[in-house]
Amino acid sequence: MTITTKVIQRPDPERTSYLRAAFKGMALTLRHMVSPKTVTQQYPEEPTELSPRWRGTHVMEVHADGRPKCVACGLCPTVCPANCIRLVGGEDDQGNRYPIVFEIDEFRCIFCGMCQEVCPVEAIHVGRDFENAEYTRDRFVYDLDRLMQQGHPSALLWDPADPSGE
C-alpha cells in the first residue's frame, strides 16, 4: 500500500462554526451508519487467508510409504537459534539414517523458518497455520508422529528471484 499525505488547511477561525462542524460530523456518522463499510472479518465463519510464506507450527514431510523424510543429519538443531529442536538419530540395517526422537518445542520456537531453509532433504517445514491453542503446556512439545500428521500446508521459502512473493 502506498502512503499518501493530505494537507489539511486550517480555516479562518472567524469563518469556522462549531454548530456547522457538529452537523457535518453527524451527517458523516449517519452516512457510515446507513451504509457501513465494514471491514470486520467474521473469523470462525470466514477463514483467514494466510500468506503463502506464513511461518506457523511445523510440518514433517513424509515419503509415500509413510516414513519421515528426515535423515537425522542434525542440521536443524544446530541452526535453530531458539534451541527448540531435540533430535536423536539412528541407523537401520541398510545404513539409512532416521530420527528416533524428533521433538519441537513450539513454545520456544521463534518461527524464523531456518530449520526449513537448512534442511537438505526438505523434510521439516514451518506451516501455514495459526490455530494451535492447547489446554495444557506439555501439548506444545510436538513429537515426530504429531509433526507427520499435521494437516496444514507448508510455508513457501523466500525466493531471491521473486522478492515480493508473486
Place this chain on the structure above:
Amino acid sequence: MNTPIAGLPLLLSSSIKIAIMFGVVMLTVAYTTLAERRISAFIQDRLGPNRVGPFGLLQPIADGLKNLVKEEALPGTASKFYFTLGPMLAMVPALITFAVVPFAAPLPTPWGVVDMIIADVPIGLLYILAISSLGVYGIVIGGWASNNKYAFLGALRASAQMVSYEVALGLSLIVVLMMAGNVTLTEIVWRQQQLGLWFALPLSLGFILFVVSAFAETNRLPFDMPEAESELITGFHTEYSAMKFSMFFIAEYSHMLTASALMATLFFGGWDLPGSWDDAFWYQGELIRGFDSVGSPIAAAPAVWKTLLTFVGFAAKTAFFLFLYIWIRWTLPRFRYDQVMQLGWKIMLPTALAYIMVVSGTILILEQVGVTGFLQGLALTGVSAICTVAFVFVLDRGRIIEGAAARPKPGAPRASTGGHGVISGEGAPTGD
C-alpha cells in the same frame, strides 16, 4: 358511555399498567444498550455484538445474567451503607419518573375508559423536575462512598453539572407552561392537539435549550463529565462492579428514556398524531375531542386501534430521541469542564431568561390584539424562528463557541472573545 374507569377495575387496570410499563421500560433500557453498541459499531464501520442470538438480540439478557452472577467487589475503605445506597438512589428516581408520562390515547374497556398513563397527577411536570434531579444524589453518594479520588471527582462534577443545567432545564420549560397554562402532562398534550401545532415549532428555541440541558442532565456525551473515561477512569462508578454497576447503567439509560419521552411529550405532541381524529381529553367529566364553533364540546370516540396507533406514534417519537442521544454521543467529543460550566451559566441561563421574556411578551401582545389559537401559534413560530437564528448567529463563528479548526495563527492575536473559557472543540490555545 365514555365514563372513566372506577372502583376495583381502576385498581386492577392501574396494576396492569404499572406491570406492563415497568416491563416495557426495563426492556427498552436493555435494548437501548444493545442499540447503543450496535449503532456505535455501524458508525465506526464495525459490526458490534452479533453473536448472542440472531443479530445479537439476546446480548442484553446475556449481559444481565453475567452481571447478576458476577462476584461483587466492595472496596475495603468504602462506606458500606452509602456504597449500596448509591446505585439504588440512582435507579429508582430514573424509573419512577415515567409514571406521569402519558403514552397513548385513552383505551375503552367494558368497565369504562382507561387513561393510558400510570398516574395522571395534577403536578406532572413539577413531579418530573423534582424526581429526576434526585437521581444525581445516587451518583454523588455512590461517588463519595467509594472513597476513591476519581469517583469523588466524578461525583463532584455530577453535582456541579446538575446544579448548572437544572436551572436552564427548568427555565426552558417555563415557555411550555405558558403555552399550556398547566403543569399536567395530559393537558400539555391536549393543548398541543388543540393548537394544531406541536410545541417544537412555536417554541423552537425552548426545545433546543431543553435538548441541550437534558443531555447535560442525563450525563451523556458531550456532557459526560461525571464519568469522563479519559480523565476519571469511569468517574463515579469506578469502584462499582456486577449488579451495582448494572444499576447505575440502568439508571443512565432509563434517565435517557425518560428525557426522550419528555422531549416527545412536551415538544412533539406526546402520543398525538397529525389530525384531530385521535384527540381525547377529560373535560368536566366527559371525554371530548374538541369544541365546535359555538364552544360546546364534541364527544371523543376512543377505540382500541386508536390507542394502539397513538402508542406506536409515541414509541416512534421516543425512539427517535433515543437514537439522537446515541447518534450525538458517537459524533461529538466531550467538552472540557470549564466549557460545560461556561455553556450552562453564561449561555443557557441568560438565553432561557431572555426567551421567556420574548415569548411572554409576544403572547401578551397577541392576546391584547385578539390573536389566539392556531394563528397565535404561527406568530410564535415566526418569533421563535427569529430568536433561534439570532441565538445561533450570536453563539457561533468564534463569537461564543467556535469550531474545532479554530485556532489562532502563529503570532496572531486570538480572534474570539479570548483565552480561558471559550467554548471550542480544541483544548487550551497552544499558540503553535
